[in-house]
Amino acid sequence: MSTPVKPARLRGDRVTMAHGGGGKAMRDLIEEIFTDVFLPPGSEDQARLTSDALRVPGAQLALTTDSFVVSPPEFPGGDIGKIAVCGTVNDLAVGGAKPLWLSAAFIIEEGCEFDLLRRIVASMQAEAEKAGVRIVTGDTKVVERGAADKVFVTTSGVGVIPPGRDMRAENIRPGDVALVNGVLGDHGATILAARGDMALSTDIRSDCQSLGALVEAVLAVAPNTRAARDATRGGVASALNEMAEAAALEIEIDETALPLRPEVKGVCEVLGLDPLYLANEGTLVLFVPPDEAEAALAAMKELEAGRRATMIGKARSGRAGRVVMTTLFGGQRLVDTLVGEQLPRIC
Amino acid sequence: MRYVEEFRDPVAAKAVLAAIETVVQEIGATAEKPVHIMEICGGHTHAIFRYGLDRLTPKGIEFIHGPGCPVCVLPMSRIDECVEIAERPEVIFCTFGDAMRVPGTRKSLMQAKADGADIRMVYSPLDALEIARRNPEREVVFFGLGFETTTPSTALSIQQAAREELRNFSVFCNHITVPPPIKALLDDPHMVLDGFVGPGHVSMVIGTHPYDFIAETYGKPIVVAGFEPLDLLQSVLMVLHQIRDGRAEVENQYARVVPEHGNPVSLAAIEDVYEPRRTFEWRGLGEIDASGLRIRSKYAAFDAEERFGVGYGAGPRLVSEPEGCACGQVMTGRIKPTGCPQYGTGCTPEMPLGALMVSSEGACAAYYQYGATDERLEAVE
Numbered sequence: 228m229s230t231p232v233k234p235a236r237l238r239g240d241r242v243t244m245a246h247g248g249g250g251k252a253m254r255d256l257i258e259e260i261f262t263d264v265f266l267p268p269g270s271e272d273q274a275r276l277t278s279d280a281l282r283v284p285g286a287q288l289a290l291t292t293d294s295f296v297v298s299p300p301e302f303p304g305g306d307i308g309k310i311a312v313c314g315t316v317n318d319l320a321v322g323g324a325k326p327l328w329l330s331a332a333f334i335i336e337e338g339c340e341f342d343l344l345r346r347i348v349a350s351m352q353a354e355a356e357k358a359g360v361r362i363v364t365g366d367t368k369v370v371e372r373g374a375a376d377k378v379f380v381t382t383s384g385v386g387v388i389p390p391g392r393d394m395r396a397e398n399i400r401p402g403d404v405a406l407v408n409g410v411l412g413d414h415g416a417t418i419l420a421a422r423g424d425m426a427l428s429t430d431i432r433s434d435c436q437s438l439g440a441l442v443e444a445v446l447a448v449a450p451n452t453r454a455a456r457d458a459t460r461g462g463v464a465s466a467l468n469e470m471a472e473a474a475a476l477e478i479e480i481d482e483t484a485l486p487l488r489p490e491v492k493g494v495c496e497v498l499g500l501d502p503l504y505l506a507n508e509g510t511l512v513l514f515v516p517p518d519e520a521e522a523a524l525a526a527m528k529e530l531e532a533g534r535r536a537t538m539i540g541k542a543r544s545g546r547a548g549r550v551v552m553t554t555l556f557g558g559q560r561l562v563d564t565l566v567g568e569q570l571p572r573i574c
Numbered sequence: 575m576r577y578v579e580e581f582r583d584p585v586a587a588k589a590v591l592a593a594i595e596t597v598v599q600e601i602g603a604t605a606e607k608p609v610h611i612m613e614i615c616g617g618h619t620h621a622i623f624r625y626g627l628d629r630l631t632p633k634g635i636e637f638i639h640g641p642g643c644p645v646c647v648l649p650m651s652r653i654d655e656c657v658e659i660a661e662r663p664e665v666i667f668c669t670f671g672d673a674m675r676v677p678g679t680r681k682s683l684m685q686a687k688a689d690g691a692d693i694r695m696v697y698s699p700l701d702a703l704e705i706a707r708r709n710p711e712r713e714v715v716f717f718g719l720g721f722e723t724t725t726p727s728t729a730l731s732i733q734q735a736a737r738e739e740l741r742n743f744s745v746f747c748n749h750i751t752v753p754p755p756i757k758a759l760l761d762d763p764h765m766v767l768d769g770f771v772g773p774g775h776v777s778m779v780i781g782t783h784p785y786d787f788i789a790e791t792y793g794k795p796i797v798v799a800g801f802e803p804l805d806l807l808q809s810v811l812m813v814l815h816q817i818r819d820g821r822a823e824v825e826n827q828y829a830r831v832v833p834e835h836g837n838p839v840s841l842a843a844i845e846d847v848y849e850p851r852r853t854f855e856w857r858g859l860g861e862i863d864a865s866g867l868r869i870r871s872k873y874a875a876f877d878a879e880e881r882f883g884v885g886y887g888a889g890p891r892l893v894s895e896p897e898g899c900a901c902g903q904v905m906t907g908r909i910k911p912t913g914c915p916q917y918g919t920g921c922t923p924e925m926p927l928g929a930l931m932v933s934s935e936g937a938c939a940a941y942y943q944y945g946a947t948d949e950r951l952e953a954v955e
């Protein structure tokens with residue numbers, strides 16, 4: 228999409244305060260790094276959105292927004308741009324919406340390298356194409372050194388929910404089955420390792436991926452899918468707790484069923500962390516009625532993003548809002564919501 | 575990694591649990607007249623609740639959660655001193671994550687960080703050394719805390735800093751040792767303890783002999799245990815066997831890792847860098863003789879107490895515990911966390927009043943987080 232015929236106008240290799248000043252330098256930055264990639268030539272900075280999906284009677288709009296501040300901005304399996312697209316697409320998808328348009332706002336720290344921005348923007352565009360969404364508007368601000376960490380990205384997304392779809396956690400019924408699409412905690416463990424303040428070298432990669440197609444594939448064979456949640460910060464444990472609370476049910480999970488990579492288990496063991504609370508960027512929890520569970524699992528396994536899909540537990544009446552885990556040995560314990568962030572133990 | 579899987583084998587665990595059940599019956603222990611076993615180490619407390627072992631073992635066993643979480647036993651005065659050092663503008667204060675939330679009299683390190691102190695979370699003292707190398711114009715202070723497990727790595731970082739002649743690195747030393755508090759507990763006339771499960775990683779460093787006094791002088795069994803659930807169950811069984819047979823010995827369940835005489839390299843580093851303090855204050859337990867370590871005068875240049883004029887020797891320091899906090903009674907097994915009037919109301923992991931609610935290894939936090947109280951985890955359905 229970029230237009231190689233134009234001569235490069237950006238001088239030097241880093242962003243300066245001048246690039247946030249509203250003048251020519253700023254226009255050069257925006258055009259050369261952002262709009263040349265995201266927007267078709269001739270677009271204005273205001274999107275007029277049309278879609279056939281909107282014309283179906285009963286269709287609903289869905290809107291979501293999220294800011295991304297990951298450090299470091301690039302890590303094995305992804306970067307802040309890819310996450311910013313996946314995160315917003317996934318938020319829409321778990322609500323049953325078909326994601327269509329995104330906006331992207333960048334807060335750039337003075338001194339940030341142009342090349343880093345170019346890589347982030349290219350990866351956003353690639354992920355957007357893969358997810359079938361378009362980045363239609365955006366914004367950039369430059370802040371002084373120290374006021375941000377290289378670059379922060381905020382994405383908002385609009386999607387359309389087809390008529391008749393209602394995916395809310397309140398819909399979960401006793402007996403419904405909890406499914407996840409893949410291994411847990413890869414993103415969180417990757418970021419810990421990538422920060423380099425840990426003497427561990429692993430080859431874990433972030434699970435960062437868009438899940439729109441996966442959710443559609445499940446809904447095609449399991450139309451009564453009750454609800455889904457994107458298990459990002461706070462991990463699967465937090466997603467389950469939110470759902471248990473919203474549904475006013477108890478959720479029971481089985482420790483032996485949790486899909487975990489041995490490397491992630493290892494990192495958690497060393498640092499005294501619980502993988503159930505590690506962040507994910509491509510993992511969702513779904514509740515489906517028991518008679519649709521097999522079909523939903525099979526449909527997920529057809530796709531790369533659901534290759535390791537598995538059933539981890541079920542909802543039951545019981546104490547509303549509580550998540551209970553049957554441990555490896557058949558003991559039981561509560562899986563509570565996390566207080567603040569997980570802090571590594573000292574020994 | 576295979577090691578880990580083997581020691582989490584549910585089939586093997588069932589067999590050990592069955593054996594435990596049998597011995598408990600042979601001893602005649604019941605819920606009303608239980609055997610009291612203290613797991614000294616917070617890591618064990620954490621594992622017991624994380625795997626639900628408390629609910630799998632027979633009612634005739636009562637676990638008493640010992641003083642073995644270095645974060646939990648840190649007195650408020652030491653946190654106050656950390657904050658005092660960290661708030662100096664020239665200082666970068668490096669700490670392990672779980673010490674961040676421990677309340678001081680004024681604030682925790684987490685609050686001090688929000689107020690502007692340059693506090694960084696590290697995973698090892700070597701990370702702090704690296705920060706010192708990269709910031710020669712700043713004073714980098716490492717918050718050294720922990721038992722014999724972490725003591726050697728802090729010692730090594732001081733030796734390394736000395737070799738490199740780093741001038742901007744120092745350690746605020748709060749290292750403590752396991753045997754003295756156990757002795758203090760055993761000397762307590764109110765204490766009802768029938769046996770101990772000892773921390774395996776401490777013995778990796780010091781070996782098993784420092785516990786001889788428990789068996790010889792006090793006539794109580796102790797088994798040094800690993801950290802996997804099966805390790806713990808096996809160790810409990812070994813303690814029960816000793817009780818049944820009327821023996822009191824130091825046994826080593828963790829022999830795959832723990833050498834009888836410890837690790838000579840670590841012991842040499844400890845000996846070179848530290849000397850015992852005459853006394854050290856433990857939260858909930860008070861002053862215990864010779865239970866803490868200080869940096870020897872030959873390394874005084876790397877001692878943050880010297881450099882910033884804080885700590886022992888810098889004036890009166892005992893700070894009383896917050897009103898209503900029953901940490902001391904929990905740590906000596908006199909009450910369960912749920913017996914503390916503050917538990918779950920005035921004291922929660924979000925707003926800890928006492929130290930046992932701070933780290934996930936603290937008995938109160940483990941109870942709370944994993945729902946060990948019957949009321950929160952009773953079987954419904």
Ligand code: SF4
Nearest residue numbers: 901914921928931938
């Ligand atoms: S509940 Fe809080 S105050 Fe009470 S003993 Fe536990 S940590 Fe201390």
